[in-house]
Amino acid sequence: MSDESSRPVCVLGLGLIGGSLLRRLDADGATVFGYNRSQTTVDEAAGDGHDVSTDLDTTLDRAADEDAVIVLATPVTALGPILDAIAVRAPQCLLTDVVSVKEEVARIVAHHHPDARYVGGHPMAGTVHSGWRATDPTLFEGAMWMVSTHDDTDPHDWLAVARIALATGALVVPAADDAHDRAAAAISHNPHLTAAATAAVGGGESLLSLRLAAGSFRDGTRVAGTAPELQRAMLEANSVALLNTLSATIDRLVAARDRLRDHGDVAALVEAGHRARLAYEEIAGEEPAPITGVDVGGDGWAQELRRQAHLARVWVG
């Protein structure tokens, strides 16, 4: 295994997340190189001084030679062929990813590259914009970066992936894939659907309505502006967890509608939403407490990391 502090990183996919990661690691003087299938993107990234290519095979050969950590940063729908190529040209490389949904990615990895050394990841960062021009080396500063943490996870590989996250300025949240996917459905994917419904209902009324729209509509529908194909790829890959949170949302809105119709009040829903928002603001507004007392690789390390993460703590190295 290479010296961790100088281990190269190979980023496959240079959209918002992959591109921002490459830029951040490059800015910090790390060895980092990348691939994107679009010549335009590669030209833009190369024009900004980065070591990038449209040639996947050559990029993977180099990753194998240098024992690079490979970061999968394409949409989930593009992973299969890339993993097929990795299984042939760089089968020993440690893999991670920055794709939203962890159980689905793990299934795709297992299908296309059964012997992969793979530790999943997901930085909770993004904007409604996409493409190289939207990339930002500070995108991950202070963000939460989930790293897959299971009882059979290799601790050295886990540390290698966690250190990439920390190098971007993010904080590491250790979690099991299924817990992550349920959380992502609740706090990311479901908000996309409620934003879409809110926007569609508001926009369907009249131009007068959109002219009168102010902060509650502007902020509440912001993520509906994300490119539909990106939203679909993310949401549809997490369909089981999303079905649960969407059904819970519908149940709450139906109960509120019935109460409003029969008794004229919306107290229960407004108060539940207010409590949840205050709980979020309390968590988001304070410096996260660090996970303490865990020797990664020691007895029960993965379980203890997950336990402390469920207390909203983060791993900071």
Add this chain to the structure above:
Amino acid sequence: MSDESSRPVCVLGLGLIGGSLLRRLDADGATVFGYNRSQTTVDEAAGDGHDVSTDLDTTLDRAADEDAVIVLATPVTALGPILDAIAVRAPQCLLTDVVSVKEEVARIVAHHHPDARYVGGHPMAGTVHSGWRATDPTLFEGAMWMVSTHDDTDPHDWLAVARIALATGALVVPAADDAHDRAAAAISHNPHLTAAATAAVGGGESLLSLRLAAGSFRDGTRVAGTAPELQRAMLEANSVALLNTLSATIDRLVAARDRLRDHGDVAALVEAGHRARLAYEEIAGEEPAPITGVDVGGDGWAQELRRQAHLARVWVG
């Protein structure tokens, strides 16, 4: 009638909207005085140099003496007793309001002060914060300010109210009360309920979820942080229009849930939301076109103002 440019304004209620209005008019050198029932608020406002009182009767006597335009800026639930006092002490004064829901306020005015000269209004501005400390004289800059515009509206009174809105830096949107209330349900009240449901479902999952929450949750649930009693007063006063938009929202979410369950895709909802968001961004992103060719008080003036407002135009004087 007083000279319009120097006509005094009397603001009843010094919360976020009323307080910000008083501060703005005062900063511009207008004659403006105010009332609030809370001694603390009045002390704070007086400490900032404003002409304010906790004595409603004295305030109304002065409004009558000076032929001030009275602005009702209390929650809708507090309007009745104030209107009773106005009917006794300042019955000739022109009234307007800055309360969210126009049909309900018009009903309350008609009940408590049947002979009132009343032209409703609603500035589309606010924050989740409330009270004097949250007031901001720039709150209305560039905001849309609906002014009730019916076939029997007195044109001089309409102009007096519209000029107060323009004096704050807002743009005037002429509309009928029922059209305003339907629009407000669609673009303001319904977003409060979807934000509440999104927050409650996200917060109900686990602390891990709230720790992972990022931009989509932060922005999509922001208005759920508004004080529940303020949300309830606003939403419950518009219950009929809100029932319609809430039911439309539920229908869209149920259709999306069924489609996701049976076919694995969320295309229809995501694409409808995206189209509506882009339509909103186009309207919000451009300088509003002005209403043209209307002589307020001329034949059919109110109807023509409403017609042009439905094309998303604004009245700028």
